[in-house]
Amino acid sequence: MSDMPIDEMSFEAAMRELEQVVGQLERGDVELEKSIALYERGAQLKKRCEDKLKEAEEKVAAITLDGDGSPKGLTPVEGM
Structure with a gap:
């Protein structure tokens, strides 16, 4: 770890x-x-991954496209 x-x-x-944590537990x-500590760490890691994915999704959603599909600007995302 x-x-x-x-x-x-x-x-x-x-x-x-x-993935390493899951492998050890499996x-x-x-x-x-140690299993309990690994499970707790795994839960924290899972939350971090979910948070980073949500952040990326919000950034992608903030991109607006013009008629030909080209980015025409960024809309600020609250909290970014």
Whole structure:
């Protein structure tokens, strides 16, 4: 697992670590206390990935297109 705080991770870094966490939990060879800690970390990583995806969706939705499909400007997204 990474020492980087989850709230500083990129989507890709959080997803990679989440995959590692899931892999460890699926193997079932982790002690109970570590399993609980892994599950909690996994839940935080999942939330980070969801938040980053939502942020990206909002940015894409803010792009407006003109008649020929070319971006004609950006509409500010609240909180960005």
